[in-house]
Amino acid sequence: MIATGEAAPDFTLRDQDGEKVSLSDLRGEKVLLVFYPLDFSPVCSDQLSIYQEVKPEIEAKGVRMVGISVDSGFAHKAFQEKLGIDTQLLADFEPKGEVARAYGAYIEKTGHANRSLVLIDEGGKVEWVHESPTPLEIPGANLIFDALAA
């Protein structure tokens, strides 16, 4: 997993609406990357639903939160609609998991990212990282606020 203080690897991915998003375009604001295993899985649904409930508080701290998984933009769109969330979801789809690998969040055996959080500062450096012990364990949203308060 990438470490605090390292430069966050740049990437360009498409979101749920097919729009290209580059990390370098987001310089000047804090970015929280939420790597999660798979759209529509029960645990990921719980995680993104609960983060949605505190998204206004996260944004009030000047942080842009984006989800990333190996699913396609079309799957992301359907997942977003099913959950009733408006968190931007990026498709790490082709080459599969390339961004998750660059951040050390990819699990080769299962073919998807581990449940990991990466907070990137306004200058593009990694400010905080959390990697779940297993993909089945959801990091509570409290951990995000702890990192932002540190």
Add this chain to the structure above:
Amino acid sequence: MNDLTSAAVPPVGPEDHVRGEGEGPIVYADLGCPHCAAAWAELVAGEEAIVFRHFPVASKHPRSPALHAAAEAAGMQGHFFEMVDSLYGDRGRVDDPHLWERAERLGLDLERFERDRRAPETAARVRRDFESGIRAGVASTPAIFRSGRLSRP
């Protein structure tokens, strides 16, 4: 903006909804959540006391905020757990007319019920529980705490 950093689950206090007497788990539950409904039935059958805390996840269950507000409003007339049991017992009927029917069946003053469930103080009361759950690390529902530690149903 309220503080959402980590904090221990708050001990049982005078504002809490407590069913029964004695020691029991603190349950953060969503009234729109089927897993919570199933767990609730088991808890009611097996525990001497249960502390219910609101944890509506509106994105997942859009009617949850209204259901939690209805339970709070029923609680103001002394029927909190009767409303919770009613909502978990019949999860398909959660629109406003169904809430009015439930309130009537419980013998509530309907005008007061309507006023109370829409009051900002009621939403704030629900949100206080929700935020204490976030601070305690609740990441899915139901979340059951025993002796201050999160356990599984």
